[in-house]
Amino acid sequence: xxxxxxxLTTDFGVRDPFVGxxxxxxxxxxxxxxLVDLTHEISPQDVVGGALxxxxxxxxFPPGSIHLAVVDPGVxxxxxxVALSANGHYFVGPDNGLFTFxxxxxxxxxxxxxxxxxxxxQVSQTFHGRDIFAPAAGHLAAGVDLGRLGPAxxxxxxxxxxxxxxxxxxxxxxxxxxxxxxxxxTSIPVDQVRAMTSRGRVTVELEGRDLGAVLVRYAxxxxxxxxxxxxxxGRLEVFVRNGSAFALLRAARGAPxxxxxx
Amino acid sequence: xxxxxxxLTTDFGVRDPFVGxxxxxxxxxxxxxxLVDLTHEISPQDVVGGALxxxxxxxxFPPGSIHLAVVDPGVxxxxxxVALSANGHYFVGPDNGLFTFxxxxxxxxxxxxxxxxxxxxQVSQTFHGRDIFAPAAGHLAAGVDLGRLGPAxxxxxxxxxxxxxxxxxxxxxxxxxxxxxxxxxTSIPVDQVRAMTSRGRVTVELEGRDLGAVLVRYAxxxxxxxxxxxxxxGRLEVFVRNGSAFALLRAARGAPxxxxxx
Amino acid sequence: xxxxxxxLTTDFGVRDPFVGxxxxxxxxxxxxxxLVDLTHEISPQDVVGGALxxxxxxxxFPPGSIHLAVVDPGVxxxxxxVALSANGHYFVGPDNGLFTFxxxxxxxxxxxxxxxxxxxxQVSQTFHGRDIFAPAAGHLAAGVDLGRLGPAxxxxxxxxxxxxxxxxxxxxxxxxxxxxxxxxxTSIPVDQVRAMTSRGRVTVELEGRDLGAVLVRYAxxxxxxxxxxxxxxGRLEVFVRNGSAFALLRAARGAPxxxxxx
Numbered sequence: 001x002x003x004x005x006x007x008l009t010t011d012f013g014v015r016d017p018f019v020g021x022x023x024x025x026x027x028x029x030x031x032x033x034x035l036v037d038l039t040h041e042i043s044p045q046d047v048v049g050g051a052l053x054x055x056x057x058x059x060x061f062p063p064g065s066i067h068l069a070v071v072d073p074g075v076x077x078x079x080x081x082v083a084l085s086a087n088g089h090y091f092v093g094p095d096n097g098l099f100t101f102x103x104x105x106x107x108x109x110x111x112x113x114x115x116x117x118x119x120x121x122q123v124s125q126t127f128h129g130r131d132i133f134a135p136a137a138g139h140l141a142a143g144v145d146l147g148r149l150g151p152a153x154x155x156x157x158x159x160x161x162x163x164x165x166x167x168x169x170x171x172x173x174x175x176x177x178x179x180x181x182x183x184x185x186t187s188i189p190v191d192q193v194r195a196m197t198s199r200g201r202v203t204v205e206l207e208g209r210d211l212g213a214v215l216v217r218y219a220x221x222x223x224x225x226x227x228x229x230x231x232x233x234g235r236l237e238v239f240v241r242n243g244s245a246f247a248l249l250r251a252a253r254g255a256p257x258x259x260x261x262x
Numbered sequence: 263x264x265x266x267x268x269x270l271t272t273d274f275g276v277r278d279p280f281v282g283x284x285x286x287x288x289x290x291x292x293x294x295x296x297l298v299d300l301t302h303e304i305s306p307q308d309v310v311g312g313a314l315x316x317x318x319x320x321x322x323f324p325p326g327s328i329h330l331a332v333v334d335p336g337v338x339x340x341x342x343x344v345a346l347s348a349n350g351h352y353f354v355g356p357d358n359g360l361f362t363f364x365x366x367x368x369x370x371x372x373x374x375x376x377x378x379x380x381x382x383x384q385v386s387q388t389f390h391g392r393d394i395f396a397p398a399a400g401h402l403a404a405g406v407d408l409g410r411l412g413p414a415x416x417x418x419x420x421x422x423x424x425x426x427x428x429x430x431x432x433x434x435x436x437x438x439x440x441x442x443x444x445x446x447x448t449s450i451p452v453d454q455v456r457a458m459t460s461r462g463r464v465t466v467e468l469e470g471r472d473l474g475a476v477l478v479r480y481a482x483x484x485x486x487x488x489x490x491x492x493x494x495x496g497r498l499e500v501f502v503r504n505g506s507a508f509a510l511l512r513a514a515r516g517a518p519x520x521x522x523x524x
Numbered sequence: 525x526x527x528x529x530x531x532l533t534t535d536f537g538v539r540d541p542f543v544g545x546x547x548x549x550x551x552x553x554x555x556x557x558x559l560v561d562l563t564h565e566i567s568p569q570d571v572v573g574g575a576l577x578x579x580x581x582x583x584x585f586p587p588g589s590i591h592l593a594v595v596d597p598g599v600x601x602x603x604x605x606v607a608l609s610a611n612g613h614y615f616v617g618p619d620n621g622l623f624t625f626x627x628x629x630x631x632x633x634x635x636x637x638x639x640x641x642x643x644x645x646q647v648s649q650t651f652h653g654r655d656i657f658a659p660a661a662g663h664l665a666a667g668v669d670l671g672r673l674g675p676a677x678x679x680x681x682x683x684x685x686x687x688x689x690x691x692x693x694x695x696x697x698x699x700x701x702x703x704x705x706x707x708x709x710t711s712i713p714v715d716q717v718r719a720m721t722s723r724g725r726v727t728v729e730l731e732g733r734d735l736g737a738v739l740v741r742y743a744x745x746x747x748x749x750x751x752x753x754x755x756x757x758g759r760l761e762v763f764v765r766n767g768s769a770f771a772l773l774r775a776a777r778g779a780p781x782x783x784x785x786x
Binding site: 024 | 267316322327481
């Protein structure tokens, strides 16, 4: 049998032992699990940020991987707990839209995690990551069928994930965040940009500022000048060679981005 | 044989490769060990903070787990190195009180880590985490008996861990820290609070400020208003719904907390 | 067969899922790999900093370990990708001098990673950590011979790693960084200092300030006074007992350090 893999994505940070405790619970259920941190630095309670991080990462893991994500402003309220199967991967977390990108992308099946034997004996009202989600992920890793975690869930919660739309011949999207290097990520897929560049020259505008053509390599940029680039995340990005686009442009999530054939 | 588990708790941070080096030493001794970080963000040399972090986390790991903790202001001095067995778990680190909560909680046996064959060949005076503690944990993981690490230690060091006491009918404790979400942790066990609530209404005071009754769910709080809550850590906590109790109240470790039946 | 080990050293930080994605790629190739983070907090694009971190850490891992390092300002340019074998360990990353310390230290053999079957099917111009280096490390972990990754590389890139030289009877080196505790690391090997102390008394100067004799234990220092010490990293360091040498002296990389027999 292959070693099961569980990835972890949370807003718990690494200062407190919350993540370690979830790992302890998982290993108590399925000792051989390989645990991989995606990030624990999602901004507190930023469900959209958690969804965006996981959306860009899950496909690089082998089939059968279990993606445990906990960004959970509604812990202790009536929101449900969900376990999903889609594309040969599993997703476990609060039913608050964290997995919208899976629901929107194809076939899936989901259950509401309710079976008491697959939770910790005592369930708190403030840390379901430890008491409900980590145990569910651990039992999936140990080979428990998804369907045994609870009843089918036909209407998992969705949120609005920043996307893109056509405005005439212009693609309109937005900034969705920035990375450690100060690169700005946008909601516009590089596939969409490639389709446009195949039709002719393209220019990118950020908050009304013309950033010119889309580059392929960082080395193609002029030092200190912001420029669009085909991002490795599959999204159009904006970078500054030898600098930080975020520091220069201060564009926050939601800042409008337009791509136009010229 | 099951995979051995070693947890790591230090004040080393993650900027420098200290923790990675300890892991390399462990894997050189017991290659199959599962290594789990609890936290490396204990404030430099804050032994009490290290003890509090580990106290809240160790019980969520399976029996036989080895908890390696290094917060070690006395490295290179005469302080001893200790390996403890208690509750079916192992604890390894400097003998400076880091494990007081284990010593106070029931049966234990301890040794002073001294046997040269269970240390690195060269022992520095400045990094015992690498040279003494990681090797001892690795050898325990590999199945070496605790007693072979060195002579019995009958008087391991204890420190004063913030606790609680009765002042008439009032439980008096203190703030012991805050977490990433700005929740304040106190030294008062929720079991104690539950016993009081079973006798009637209860109110909590923090630094003389009345915070009202103890809630069970974050959703029960009023937005922006600090309130006490039964914490998932097993301790009474203070939170602000959609906000940070720490940012609002600025209560540091030691700030007095009182719970009274009204 | 023993579990393969891959260490990871990058400037990617832990806020974004870059590191997790590299781990997913590795586990897709060699599922049983033990992954150990050295640090992901190398300053963005600080190749010298990456080299210094790895230089101090690799030897504490067991033989056969694979050290994956990605600090890669030249990603997408003509710089090559390198896999090295030396001292029974492997090193994989951009050919930009990150591994100079290996090249300078003895026998090695190297290849230019070029074979398409050992890369991801799609190679971006902006994230070779994921598309080239992680797959190469994963295939080495899975038992692929170094020589199959690509043609021999006889002239891997070197950089100037801060070192030391004799100026008459004085050893001259420099500050190379600081650690979490505010200790200053220098480029002067403790072996060199030991050779000098065996010949008589020694004094250390930092930026012209006399710091006195080299101590062995932190406890030997006077509180608040900076002093040189034999560092656990194998380098001369400067510390302040119960304080931070970096905060007190503000010495940055390159600040001159002199050790003289008096």
